[in-house]
Amino acid sequence: MNPSELEKFNFGPLRSKTAPEPLPLPGMRKVLPPYPFVMSYPDPASLPIMEAHAAMGEALKEVSNTASVYPDIQGYPPLREYIVERLAEKRDMDFTPDEVLLTEGSGQAIHFVVEALVDPGDVVIVDDFVYGGTLWSLNRFSSDIRGVYSDADGMLPDALETTIDDSLAAGKKPKMIYLIPTFQNPQSWTMPIERRREILDVAVRKGIPIVEDDGIAEFRFEGKPVPSIASLDDSGLVIHTGTFSKMIVPGMRIGYLVGSRQLLETIMAIKGSRGVTQFGALAVYKFVTTRLDDHLVRLNLVLKSRRDAMLDALHENLKNIATWSVPEGGLYTWLIMEDNIDLVAASGPAAKEGVTYDLGPNFATGEDQGRNKARLCFSFNTETEIKEGITRLANVVKTLI
Numbered sequence: 001m002n003p004s005e006l007e008k009f010n011f012g013p014l015r016s017k018t019a020p021e022p023l024p025l026p027g028m029r030k031v032l033p034p035y036p037f038v039m040s041y042p043d044p045a046s047l048p049i050m051e052a053h054a055a056m057g058e059a060l061k062e063v064s065n066t067a068s069v070y071p072d073i074q075g076y077p078p079l080r081e082y083i084v085e086r087l088a089e090k091r092d093m094d095f096t097p098d099e100v101l102l103t104e105g106s107g108q109a110i111h112f113v114v115e116a117l118v119d120p121g122d123v124v125i126v127d128d129f130v131y132g133g134t135l136w137s138l139n140r141f142s143s144d145i146r147g148v149y150s151d152a153d154g155m156l157p158d159a160l161e162t163t164i165d166d167s168l169a170a171g172k173k174p175k176m177i178y179l180i181p182t183f184q185n186p187q188s189w190t191m192p193i194e195r196r197r198e199i200l201d202v203a204v205r206k207g208i209p210i211v212e213d214d215g216i217a218e219f220r221f222e223g224k225p226v227p228s229i230a231s232l233d234d235s236g237l238v239i240h241t242g243t244f245s246k247m248i249v250p251g252m253r254i255g256y257l258v259g260s261r262q263l264l265e266t267i268m269a270i271k272g273s274r275g276v277t278q279f280g281a282l283a284v285y286k287f288v289t290t291r292l293d294d295h296l297v298r299l300n301l302v303l304k305s306r307r308d309a310m311l312d313a314l315h316e317n318l319k320n321i322a323t324w325s326v327p328e329g330g331l332y333t334w335l336i337m338e339d340n341i342d343l344v345a346a347s348g349p350a351a352k353e354g355v356t357y358d359l360g361p362n363f364a365t366g367e368d369q370g371r372n373k374a375r376l377c378f379s380f381n382t383e384t385e386i387k388e389g390i391t392r393l394a395n396v397v398k399t400l401i
Contacts, residue, residue, distance in 0.1 A: 020140055034354035035389025039380035040185075040331050041246045046302050046379075048287075048295045052249050055287035059279055073268055075102025075256070076281035082288060083242075083256055090218065092231040093240065093258070101264050102276040106215045106243035106255035111137045112267045113176070113211055113239055113257070118143050123167045123174040127155055129334075129363040129370060131185040131213070134178055144172070147365025152325075154181060154191035157198040164206050176239075177203055177210045181229055182217040183330030186363045186375035190328060196229050200238070209237040215255070216246060218296055220329035221304035236260055244284050246331070247292065247299075254284045303331070309383035310376060310390065317394035321401070324376075331379040337372040337397065344371045346396050353392040 015022075032039075074080065080097040087093040103109040110133075118124060120142035126134070128147040138145050146167065148159045160177070167174050179199070181191040191199070203210050212229045230240040236259075243255035254276060257267070310333055314324050321341065325334040335357075337343060344359050358377075360370025378386060 033351065033356050035356070035385060035392065036380060037355065037357040037376045037378075037389060040375075040377045041250050041379060042299060042302070042331075043380045046299055047249055048291065049249070051291045051295065052252070052283070052287060055291065056279075056283045058286045059283040062282060070273060071275035071278040071281070073271060073273060073275045074098075074264070075100070075276050076278060076285060079254075079281050079285040079288075080256075082285060083258070086288075087228075087240075087242075087258065090225070091214070091228040093228060094231075095258050099258055099261055099264065101257045101267060102281055103255045103257055104276060105245050105253045106213060106241045107133045107137075109241040109243075109255050109257040110134055110178070110211065110213060111140075112270060113241075113263070114138060114141055114143070115270055116263060116266045117175050117209075121172075123172045125160065125163055125174050125177045125208075126365060127179070127184065127187070128365055129187055129360065129373070130178070130365065131180060132358075132362050134213070135363070135365070138178075143175075145365050146174070150184070150187060150189070152189050153195045154184065154189055155179065155195075155199060157195070157202055160199060161202050161206070164202070164208065168206075174206075174208050177208055178213070179210060179229070180213045180215075182214060182226060183219065183327055185213075185330075186332060186358065186360075187334045188325040188327040188330055188332055190223075190226060193226050193232075196226070197232060200229055200232055203237060204233075204235050207237075209239060211239045211241065213241050215241065215243040216330050217242075218247065219300060219303060219331065221300040221307070222328040230258070239263065244288065247296065248284065248287055252280055252284060254280055300329070303329070303379060306378040306381070306383060306386060307333070309386040310378040313387045313390035317390055318397070321397070332375050332377040335374045335376050339372055341397060341400060342371050343374045343397070346393075346400055349399070350393050350396045353396060355389050355393045355396070357393070 077097060079102065080100040083100050084095055084097050114137045118141045121144055123146055124138050124143045125146050125148055127150045146163050148155050148163050164174055181196060183190060210229060214228055228240060230238040239259040241257050245253050245255060311326060322335060322337045327333060347359060358375040360373030364370040381389060
């Protein structure tokens with residue numbers, strides 16, 4: 001019998017009851033559309049490709065001394081020491097290298113925190129519209145997700161306290177509060193320091209940890225940096241995550257988790273012996289200790305110019321039927337159309353015009369929310385492309401009115 005005619009073993013009946021539904025394998029990467037406002041990282045021309053190659057070359061010269069053994073489960077010690085120093089300088093945080101865990105991007109760090117703290121049915125509090133990757137992790141562990149309304153300054157402290165009290169009254173103490181206080185994804189606001197203090201006060205009084213996702217805080221091109229929530233905390237309940245992925249080259253996938261040693265030990269028990277690749281961590285270390293600051297200066301100039309192009313194009317084309325955020329940094333703006341305009345319905349026709357964007361419902365914590373909202377990333381396209389793409393999107397939207 002021809003081997004191709006043999007019946008293949010069926011793994012379907014053996015799939016774990018807790019495993020998520022399978023996704024089709026992506027196969028070959030498709031060609032990007034001309035105006036991919038879904039791309040939430042800088043384009044290759046803006047990335048330090050040659051400098052990253054040089055850093056990897058330097059790492060290769062040294063890696064032979066360390067590659068013969070499995071990596072430190074907590075991560076390459078010199079890089080953890082650098083993270084402590086940079087967080088002290090840039091985010092006014094006071095931690096030790098023993099309180100830092102390297103991960104494969106900040107998404108994995110958040111996933112590990114969820115796995116370490118959340119049981120099925122546990123309440124987790126987030127913004128009303130929040131990063132889809134975190135929603136995936138929370139749904140993966142069958143969390144009871146409670147979205148709290150956010151205004152232009154972030155989550156409302158009174159609404160947070162009400163949500164906590166309602167959960168407590170039902171006999172369910174929330175396990176954690178997840179926040180992106182700087183350039184929130186997708187809404188792009190930055191929480192002022194007074195709001196951060198108020199949110200922290202609620203969390204401390206109620207005894208609920210905060211997971212602070214701070215991955216793009218250094219993509220600031222206007223205004224003054226706002227201290228991290230972790231820097232305001234004396235209680236030890238803030239868990240801080242960050243990443244080098246978008247700063248350098250997304251494919252390098254090196255992030256970190258900073259916080260309680262007690263929590264880190266639980267997460268390392270989950271990780272087992274699976275430490276972050278020693279070569280990748282060493283290459284990142286070579287880059288960040290010699291090249292990162294100059295690169296960020298250049299990159300933030302590019303991002304500001306593209307942000308301005310996006311805001312100008314939105315004003316020119318959609319000022320009478322939409323509002324949008326004006327971020328002081330980051331990679332995207334949050335578009336809110338009039339209530340009767342359905343951006344989900346517009347996404348198909350827009351794609352035919354070469355324009356793609358992230359749909360509001362993908363970030364929503366409630367049913368049937370956000371159909372008139374979208375995240376528009378300005379980090380990947382040139383200024384000319386942004387102007388043309390927004391013009392095309394506006395033309396599609398106006399046909400639906």
